[in-house]
Amino acid sequence: MAPADVREVNFDGLVGPTHNYAGLALGNVASMRHGGLESNPREAALQGLAKMKSLMDAGYAQGVLPPQQRPDLGALRELGFAGSDAEVLKRAAADAPRILRAVCSASSMWTANAATVTPSVDAPDGRVHFTPANLQSSFHRYLEPRTTSRVLAAIFEDARHFAHHPALPATPAFSDEGAANHTRLAADHGDPGVHLYVYGRQAFGGERAPQRYPARQTREASQAVARQHGLSDAQTVFAQQHPDAIDAGVFHNDVIAVGNGPVLLYHDMAFLDEEKTLDALRWKMATPLIPVRVPSEAIPLEDAVSTYLFNSQLLSNPDGSMTLVVPGECQENEDVWRVIQDLLLAGNNPIAEIVVKDVKQSMRNGGGPACLRLRVPLSAQERHSLGGRVLLDDALHADLTRWVERHYRDRLSPNDLADPQLADETLSALDELTRLLGIGSVYPFQR
8 A cells, every 4th residue: 555645855956166058968959058158156146945845835745955066177187187286187177178167067967867756655665765867978977877876875765765776887889967867757746657768869779769879878877777676567668769859959857847746747849659659658657647638739849949938837726726937938938828828727637737937047048847856756855865855945055045046156157167266165065055945065075
């Protein structure tokens, strides 16, 4: 019998002090478009915290994950840059500025890519399972899994309730981008669910592949994660993302579809074989699937990508209704806003409320509200077993806000990344943050 006290906790990533627009992500249209512009790390972090607090105030369970250590001076030294920290930064800026930008990336704010999670109600051993994503498709994100693993182990530390698996081999065949390509569908968070894994290509197969941008998730990776977590064929559906959507800038499935409970909100170009995917879900789900389909005639792929309508948070309410948290860009696009009002709010589905949030600093790098959170369904006992101080309340929000205001710069350009003072500021900030969150020594410089 599944516990009745399961709640979905959204663990949002804190935006790091080196938040910048380096345009590193091939296939991420917003990231490429804004590459080289000046960023505002303080505003970005405060926007993220404001979103977290507003959802907490509305009654949703909200958690926090820390950023990565940046710049990653260890990575630069592994690549042959030697000397003091200042000399390493200076040489990297002169000889390999794009590598320097990569080791300064604050992309870990998008914790939908941190890991894939299976709740205890679905796992054969009755524990919550975690697999950190290897993120091997891009160098700046490949640097994240080791620290992510330590952070997850520090927070979800009780082995009676939590199981941690190694990241998959960091090779193209097992390219894994985490929960951004995974959706769990069930009657309720505490009920047994079906796991929809969406992949862009098969490493050992001949399925159609995108031509313009790389497919970041492989079928083989999704299957391996499901095996690690002990999921059966009856609990899983593997579906290919439409290659044309990837070529239009839909680099993760959560840019084109979002699921919650029994609802799957998706664009008609989300899946290569739409009917086969829906039929498989209907066959395996214990509760009726509620598909909410948005046709291309209503929202072209270009508008879906520019507004990130599908990269919204779909949240369950106690009365059975759902709230959709959308980025402000959706309200600014007349056609998208009309679809939200006419198709979603007025449609035959549980979506009853639209909440608009300003996350522009994140959006300019290609991440909306859904990118910023890792969904972890937890029972009351599992929530009480968490390590550290990571569940948001008014006191923690106030402490984190003051921490950001003390340590974050108001403006940051790509040229500033070579400033050794920025590195010192960041390490000081992160050292204080680990004490504030009570998660121990998770960063390389602390070990």
